[in-house]
Amino acid sequence: MTRTRTPMTAVDRAWLRMESQESPMMIGAVLIFDEALDLTRFRQVLEERFLRFRRFRQIVEHRGDKTYWRDDPTFDLDNHLHVVALPGDAGQDALQDLASDLNSTPLSPSRPLWQVHYIENYQGGSALIARIHHCIADGISLVRVLLALTDNKPHRHLHTVPATPRYDESRWERLGRKARELKHSAGAGIEQLRHFGHNVWKKPTYPLELMRTGGEVGLECLKLGLTPSDPPTLLKGDLGGRKQVAWANLPLKDVKTTARALKGTVNDVLMTAATGAIHQYLTDQQETPPDCGIRVAVPFNLRPLQQPIETLGNQFGLVLVPLPVDVDCPRMRFRQVQDHMNRLKRSWQAQVTYSLLDLFGRGPDILERRALRLLSRKASAVLTNVPGPRRPVYLAGARLSTPMFWVPQTGGIGIGMSIFSYADRVLFGIIVDKKLAVDPQRVMDAFETSFYDLAEVAGTPGTYPQVERRAVERRKASSF
Template sequence: MAERMSPVDAAWLQMEEPTSLMVITAVLWFDGPLDFERLVRRVEERLVARHPRFRQRVVTRGLWGTPHWEEVPAFRLEEHLRRTRLPPPGGRDALERLVGESMGTPLEPSRPLWELLLVEGYEEGCALLARVHHCIADGISLGRVLLSLTDASAEEGPEREDAFEEPEAPPGTWTRLWRGARKVADSTQAALKRGGELWAEPIQLMDLAVEGARGASALSRLLSLVPDPPSPFTGRLGPVKRVAWSRPVPVEQVRAIGHGTGSTVNDVMMAVVAGTLRRYVRARDGEPKDLRAVVPVNLRSLHEPLPRTLGNRFGMVFLPLPLALEEPMERLWELKRRMDTLKRSPEASVVFGMLTAAGLAPAPVERAAVEVMRRKSSLVLTHVPGPRKPVYLAGARLSGMAFWVPMAGRLGLGLSLFRYAGHVTLGVAVDAGLVPEPRVLIEDFEAELEALAQAVRQVARASSSS
């Protein structure tokens, strides 16, 4: 029997366009070869058997074509888990090309909307490319699902307990934001279970999301945001995507930058991202202006088990990045101030309610509502926490990972920060028609990180000599 798709999951399904597929992409690379038979067993046990969405396809029912989940009569894992080999010499450029090409390829709609590709011949080891449709789950949840395939050692043994690298924050800041957004998520889902009348009245769900003066104020602020100025990162999207990722940066190096300024690792990384984009714009004879990043906010505790049915459980905030400020230290201070303001806002809760309401509306209405929000930002910026200690999959040690949520509408740039085993990696995904060479952004990122570190050292020297 088919199961009706939740409103938020349906919203992500309906957003898909030929030039912006709503598919979450991850690439994991390892220091040695994977045992393919062990990998097959892991996927069967911890993915397919545990989470039914990986055995179900999407079908539509009723007059309005409402999406439902339906069990595939004869599920075949070999249709979703395949292997390939990079041509020699099998370096990073070849893997980045493969990942970018996959981003323009739709998933087969008659099957469950996911695939894994074991990429052999990558450097001294191999890589695993994962693609999962956003209607199955949000990025944080899918990251946890993929990492649940791993073990604490190279040997087969009991499943490891998750211990994630969580974003740092002063006590009570992100906690308040998460709790407020989660309260709205819980209220919305409970309301949906009370009766069918809410399915017919999406506006009641909006009331749940914005009840109270603070919620109404946040909604008003969101709707009144003027569109972002033109930039190299926005415009008409095409089918060709490209990706790149940075070397893993030691978290202690980032923490040292923030130590003297009272900034968290997250504050510092966001400031470096702002400086990276400023460098890119200036190099193309542009005048750097502040741009907003859409930042997903997780509504699930990382300490709770994932539900079997997964689903999307996150809100979003619109973070204005201070590209207009010239000095790295100024950008860090201003970015921290803006981050602290957002942490006290119910904005993530409001966006969750808006996505829920949009998912209940007919597809044209949903697309129009989402388009209004898209024009208020220029890029997607997400943070994915990973394990604190090294992990292994099918006998090989995980060396690193990059992760991207979909680019949508006119947004041609997606950035991700992945923290794993004491390091953080920046992943860049671009629309090739807007940003032809993502590797340039990686070079700008590494230069900006050093520039900010140098600025902090200069301030420290000046303070010690005075």
């Protein structure tokens, strides 16, 4: 084996094998800019900051029952960066349609698994639509990689990017590398034993606490296995593979004001707004929300946020979060969501699901698919919440005005919802399988209305005149 090929981890392999015609395993992003991007500068940024990660120059190679990352000998940036234009004075609807079409189209396995489309002359500025396969890295890592392409100021000088060195690994170098890996593993094991002995000496009850933790993990596995399937609703059904996307936004300061008034977190407020949106949408479609509520699968980051992204890969678990969509009162809905989130933060569910993904990635493909079908029945959607920069950022000199991201759905789940905070706004996006007949724009409208209803019970309705006006207009329209 040469240095041009490296084994794929079991967890990354699990996400690769989740790909199906109904669910392309891609993380999608739409980035909208106030002005046109300078393509020369943008290409240089990609060369300098994006392609420094070797994964973006590699293709997937299968050899027997093993999977590898192999350097693409014919790699060319032009195969991954495409320039397109929307007709006339196209607006957000046209951009959403293009993003929907691209997110329905799988990436070519014969090339590195990513693509970027540059949209010219979009509403006086420009836009980017990026798609990256989930097997390269998890959503939080990829969002951080994309944001690492940006600067805090608009002005930045170009400079020459050094060529990426490439060479073959000799037999002796390979043996030396294996010896170093073995030494590192042995050293880590000895360090763990030393750490265990120190803890026992310092605290004699440590072994009992360790056993109790093991018992909690085992109980979490049992609870996950015994969790019943989510009830049938409009959100579940057969999938067709064609996707539809939409997005909306709220002022971040208003969300923070509501969170303080309710003595909760921004995340509690946004999860409650999403819950209310589903409640309202089901009600508007003449469907009674299930008495037991529904669950959403929420990615839980296991990589320290302060840790720089030096290597890619998937380091997260999934937690099943109950959403009380059956509750009419926004305040009661908020309290239940807050209680569920606090309990899940203290659980081992994320670590358990990460370990299961590692196990699935090592086993046969048929076992993984059956397990995924079983787990996907326990949730109706995937929902992710990622914090973004607090100040506006610039890419190749152009100010980023609106960033939006979507995560792929696993198994039989056909809806993905994403919450992303950026500068002074919170952006809420949704991706829906077209066969479910769920109107993504109506869900976006319901999200804004749900937030206004929660703000009203928080005692600060006058803070949100624009949201209130839109909500009143929608309620009048829906009454006809």
